[in-house]
Amino acid sequence: MFDFTFHNPTKIIFGAGKETLIGSELHTAGINRVLLVHGRNSVVKSGLLDRVMASLKAGNIECTPFGGVVSNPLLSHTREGVALAKREKVEAILAVGGGSVLDEAKAIAVGALSDEDVWQFFVAKEVERALPLFTVLTLAATGSEMNGNSVITNAETRQKYNISSPHVYPKVSILNPELTHSVPPDYTAYSAVDAIAHVIEGYFTKQPGTHLQDRLVEGIIKTVIETTDLIMADPGHAKARASFMWTATLALNGLTPAGIGAYSFPNHMIEHALSAIYNIPHGAGLSIVMPAWMKWYLAKNPSQFARFAKEIFGLASGEAGIDALEKWFVTIKSPVRLAEVDIPATDIEAIAENAEGLARQWGIDGLYPKETIAEILRLAV
Amino acid sequence: MFDFTFHNPTKIIFGAGKETLIGSELHTAGINRVLLVHGRNSVVKSGLLDRVMASLKAGNIECTPFGGVVSNPLLSHTREGVALAKREKVEAILAVGGGSVLDEAKAIAVGALSDEDVWQFFVAKEVERALPLFTVLTLAATGSEMNGNSVITNAETRQKYNISSPHVYPKVSILNPELTHSVPPDYTAYSAVDAIAHVIEGYFTKQPGTHLQDRLVEGIIKTVIETTDLIMADPGHAKARASFMWTATLALNGLTPAGIGAYSFPNHMIEHALSAIYNIPHGAGLSIVMPAWMKWYLAKNPSQFARFAKEIFGLASGEAGIDALEKWFVTIKSPVRLAEVDIPATDIEAIAENAEGLARQWGIDGLYPKETIAEILRLAV
Numbered sequence: 145m146f147d148f149t150f151h152n153p154t155k156i157i158f159g160a161g162k163e164t165l166i167g168s169e170l171h172t173a174g175i176n177r178v179l180l181v182h183g184r185n186s187v188v189k190s191g192l193l194d195r196v197m198a199s200l201k202a203g204n205i206e207c208t209p210f211g212g213v214v215s216n217p218l219l220s221h222t223r224e225g226v227a228l229a230k231r232e233k234v235e236a237i238l239a240v241g242g243g244s245v246l247d248e249a250k251a252i253a254v255g256a257l258s259d260e261d262v263w264q265f266f267v268a269k270e271v272e273r274a275l276p277l278f279t280v281l282t283l284a285a286t287g288s289e290m291n292g293n294s295v296i297t298n299a300e301t302r303q304k305y306n307i308s309s310p311h312v313y314p315k316v317s318i319l320n321p322e323l324t325h326s327v328p329p330d331y332t333a334y335s336a337v338d339a340i341a342h343v344i345e346g347y348f349t350k351q352p353g354t355h356l357q358d359r360l361v362e363g364i365i366k367t368v369i370e371t372t373d374l375i376m377a378d379p380g381h382a383k384a385r386a387s388f389m390w391t392a393t394l395a396l397n398g399l400t401p402a403g404i405g406a407y408s409f410p411n412h413m414i415e416h417a418l419s420a421i422y423n424i425p426h427g428a429g430l431s432i433v434m435p436a437w438m439k440w441y442l443a444k445n446p447s448q449f450a451r452f453a454k455e456i457f458g459l460a461s462g463e464a465g466i467d468a469l470e471k472w473f474v475t476i477k478s479p480v481r482l483a484e485v486d487i488p489a490t491d492i493e494a495i496a497e498n499a500e501g502l503a504r505q506w507g508i509d510g511l512y513p514k515e516t517i518a519e520i521l522r523l524a525v
Numbered sequence: 526m527f528d529f530t531f532h533n534p535t536k537i538i539f540g541a542g543k544e545t546l547i548g549s550e551l552h553t554a555g556i557n558r559v560l561l562v563h564g565r566n567s568v569v570k571s572g573l574l575d576r577v578m579a580s581l582k583a584g585n586i587e588c589t590p591f592g593g594v595v596s597n598p599l600l601s602h603t604r605e606g607v608a609l610a611k612r613e614k615v616e617a618i619l620a621v622g623g624g625s626v627l628d629e630a631k632a633i634a635v636g637a638l639s640d641e642d643v644w645q646f647f648v649a650k651e652v653e654r655a656l657p658l659f660t661v662l663t664l665a666a667t668g669s670e671m672n673g674n675s676v677i678t679n680a681e682t683r684q685k686y687n688i689s690s691p692h693v694y695p696k697v698s699i700l701n702p703e704l705t706h707s708v709p710p711d712y713t714a715y716s717a718v719d720a721i722a723h724v725i726e727g728y729f730t731k732q733p734g735t736h737l738q739d740r741l742v743e744g745i746i747k748t749v750i751e752t753t754d755l756i757m758a759d760p761g762h763a764k765a766r767a768s769f770m771w772t773a774t775l776a777l778n779g780l781t782p783a784g785i786g787a788y789s790f791p792n793h794m795i796e797h798a799l800s801a802i803y804n805i806p807h808g809a810g811l812s813i814v815m816p817a818w819m820k821w822y823l824a825k826n827p828s829q830f831a832r833f834a835k836e837i838f839g840l841a842s843g844e845a846g847i848d849a850l851e852k853w854f855v856t857i858k859s860p861v862r863l864a865e866v867d868i869p870a871t872d873i874e875a876i877a878e879n880a881e882g883l884a885r886q887w888g889i890d891g892l893y894p895k896e897t898i899a900e901i902l903r904l905a906v
Contacts, residue, residue, distance in 0.1 A: 147540025
């Protein structure tokens with residue numbers, strides 16, 4: 145155990161139909177006027193947006209809709225949202241959607257209270273304040289509903305960068321697992337990969353000996369695998385969808401790293417470069433990067449890989465554990481090789497160069513110079 | 526998974542020497558004047574109170590000390606604290622001590638803002654507000670540092686009753702595991718029992734099928750057992766003390782029951798009667814009650830007992846799991862029979878009668894009429 149501060153003030157309201165409480169939650173918080181950030185058509189078609197609007201109306205909350213968020217959300221669109229939030233003088237941001245919508249809403253919440261261009265907070269400046277954020281989640285994956293992270297892509301510079309600040313924890317997040325029943329198998333798989341990726345970064349790169357946190361991580365991974373298999377067999381499996389949703393939240397809400405000391409996010413560092421350049425889904429990128437990185441990292445922490453193999457798969461060697469995880473990614477149809485998402489091996493140098501920028505920002509360029517990143521990526525050819 | 530609301534806003538600051546931050550935390554929160562609640566001599570002798578006072582002085586916080594909290598904290602002393610808090614017009618309560626001190630501080634925080642007698646909130650009234658509470662924890666056991674619970678004993682009526690309210694979550698809790706190195710073996714054992722008791726209530730009495738929460742509980746129990754064994758062999762084992770401390774916090778901070786639906790606290794219900802009448806340590810009472818209750822409850826949830834035996838002890842039957850837990854209590858020298866704490870079997874009827882009052886308050890008197898409570902207690906003779 146190492147020193148830590150844990151402070152996660154987000155209120156989670158979990159259950160079927162709970163999105164109808166959003167109006168009263170905003171009202172209780174003294175909010176009168178929100179920017180409602182959402183994606184493209186699905187929340188309109190499903191009727192969710194209408195239900196949310198009706199709840200806002202019942203709570204006397206004025207609402208300016210701002211749609212069009214895409215997955216791997218874009219800086220250009222974020223800037224439009226910031227301008228609109230300022231013009232409409234909204235008092236809070238309400239995000240209705242998946243992790244991309246939530247991440248962009250967080251960036252808008254920061255930009256709305258600043259005269260700086262919002263990108264400055266991703267590359268240079270510390271976040272000092274933000275509008276309060278409320279969310280209605282429609283996709284379980286990123287954990288954005290209960291953390292202070294936001295990842296935005298600058299398409300001009302091909303940088304997929306993040307902010308991480310206590311000021312952008314949602315005040316209230318509503319998780320209705322029924323909203324995730326329509327998530328198709330491919331995105332269900334990518335979500336599972338993402339949740340696993342969130343916990344294995346700390347699990348393998350920290351110092352050994354923090355068994356409580358190891359057990360929390362193992363419990364999360366086993367539950368992700370168990371529930372994903374159930375969902376793949378039956379997309380409407382209510383218990384599995386619900387369990388998966390809460391598990392994905394706990395995978396990145398600060399619980400598993402509390403007390404583990406220093407650790408790093410090499411898989412996310414490499415994957416951000418992949419999806420910044422090729423705009424592939426984050427989870428698809430991660431299922432390619434993770435087995436490759438694990439094969440490369442195995443020798444640096446053999447005892448933890450042996451533990452992983454035993455606890456997760458009941459297997460006797462680190463290699464077997466990595467192999468079992470990769471095979472599981474294959475069974476849920478998430479890609480494990482670059483060619484599966486049409487990235488040619490000849491692009492590896494360019495990806496490694498892009499990733500190195502993030503490695504520098506995150507302070508892990510010493511262990512991950514671009515030659516090393518390229519070496520890891522070649523294991524995914 | 527069942528519907529739930531999870532909202533735990535307590536900020537945890539964990540690490541050696543962190544108690545010196547209390548002054549600046551209070552200052553940042555805009556507090557100028559606190560009632561400092563503590564126990565008897567140990568925090569004075571150890572120098573902790575001096576360090577806390579120095580930190581308050583550096584933060585320009587005025588402080589009224591209020592010592593003398595005993596384990597199984599008393600209503601009479603709580604009333605004195607309420608009167609003092611009102612007289613001194615303090616703006617917050619600062620608790621420095623273990624779970625008893627924190628529980629009494631919570632009750633004072635409630636009473637200080639009410640014209641009602643504070644006991645009313647334990648037997649009849651809903652808590653609607655409380656002074657903000659800050660804590661420096663010296664004993665890992667009750668989880669009071671990160672929850673909204675307070676248990677107080679009314680010595681006149683022999684009632685050990687509780688409040689449970691979002692208004693008494695501490696704002697900030699400082700956990701310095703080094704402060705627990707001097708906890709003697711008996712109280713270390715009682716603390717371990719208490720932490721296990723906190724998670725097994727939900728684990729066995731909920732509906733089956735919430736595997737994520739099962740795994741969180743199993744991770745907590747395995748870590749409690751592992752770290753307690755290390756501490757018993759070496760009381761200054763810093764890593765084990767630290768891990769134990771955080772594990773005890775997570776055992777009762779709302780994480781493990783989130784999503785499990787309805788469950789009950791029968792072991793605590795029975796134990797509160799024991800310690801209300803005999804003033805034995807809570808953990809000592811629990812290690813007597815738990816194996817007895819488990820033997821009685823086994824037939825009502827055999828699959829979960831089988832799971833418990835397999836996951837915690839690698840054993841093949843529910844009976845074997847209960848037996849292994851009882852034997853472990855014996856190895857750490859926590860009592861498992863009434864006679865070990867000098868309670869004669871002839872008192873069982875009186876204990877059952879006392880416990881029935883709490884069973885009624887908690888709404889479980891249907892399953893636990895006094896005859897049943899007596900039947901369970903006879904398994905601990």
